[in-house]
Amino acid sequence: MNGTAGLAALTVEGRKTSASRAVLVTTVLLVAGIALLAGSLTWAAARGNERVLAQLGPLAGEAGWDRLMGVVAQVTAAASLLGFGTVLSWMFGREFTEGTVSGLFALPVSRPAVAAAKLAVYLLWALGVAALLTALLGAVGTALRLGAVDAGVIGALARQFALTALSALLALPAAWAATLGRGLLPGIATTVGVLVVAQVVAVAGTGAWFPFTAPALWALQPAGVSPVQLALVGLVPLVFVPAVLLTWRRLQLDR
Template structure:
């Protein structure tokens, strides 16, 4: 385990010094908060166009409306942000040419790939916590009411949605490895978002069985996604994390 621990420590230090991750964190957290407050304000004022776009969420008010809107934005925008960040973290090794030096290290390349995924999960936890705390502060600032049991439950679902959305971006790491760069990972992330949207539109009654769509449905539509359906989400990061580690282990410089 020592090589893996060393790899995680190195990747974590690189992440903490990264302007890309800091900027992505700020843009995601601030973006969701600003968009959520704007949409909540417009819906509260009775803006017909906004209410039509919100659909069933338009019937909510107070904390339920704020957390619902934030969940809707996080499900799509969060996946894009997490996927782009992970694609950059993996793809930059190829774009900058630093992958050549990794072959000379005593740490197995598969351990380096796993370390990148571990750091991504840690960053996801930090971002999800920051987003939830920001939304809680925003709700208090908007005087939506006290942080009672039901509200804490709504914020807890938002926190879980952020965590699940972050780990669903793991396929981007595999795509960035196979494509030897950032863009294949970004393309894979966009594909994930499109696939989730298509599943919800094409088969709304069975979309809970689709891991890419289940977290958002669980956060937005209580009771429509069972725990065993939500548990299937774990298969995505586990499967694609293993594929990423295998791809790094078999990595060759000539192809």
């Protein structure tokens, strides 16, 4: 994607995304929802709520910022993947469900350029979500008086930002599935399937080598995931970005 046509595609996709209620609602749920849930659980645990402490498992023995960041990492691992997958499904699947895909064949911008613009806008939005969520978590921890914001806390917040951003990359299969299935539901179903498999692999104890699980494990226990294992996350965009672009290049109206 280059030149005036590429810029036009970026502008159009950016306007569609910024005007979407689906994206707005997802943004609010991801940012405010995760922060509110993690903050509430941390607050209740600090006051000795036995039900909450039982649900926290090993995190029940933590305190202060360590407990908050542990809780939010667990919530983010699942919620962000589902939220990002839903937005990707909307961005790519709506062209088919709303019947606007036929108009793309008449545009001077190539279909791969349109798909690339969608992915670029999506990634910019996801980085914004990660930044907002990280900032809000810092404010929540400060409001709960969890302690001083030292180097350890800043490192935990940085890992939270990275976890959210990496989750955006892990949701990319939804864009390919929504294109192949020509609608929102295939993309969402694929995201749910990936989430289920990731949970099973994590329980099995081999999640550090599974790209869809490694970021969450790293955010919880940085020493338990090696740089090589974390780097495997890069395989997801390496595979699915070209797959999406190729699928859009070969896209036909009759099938």
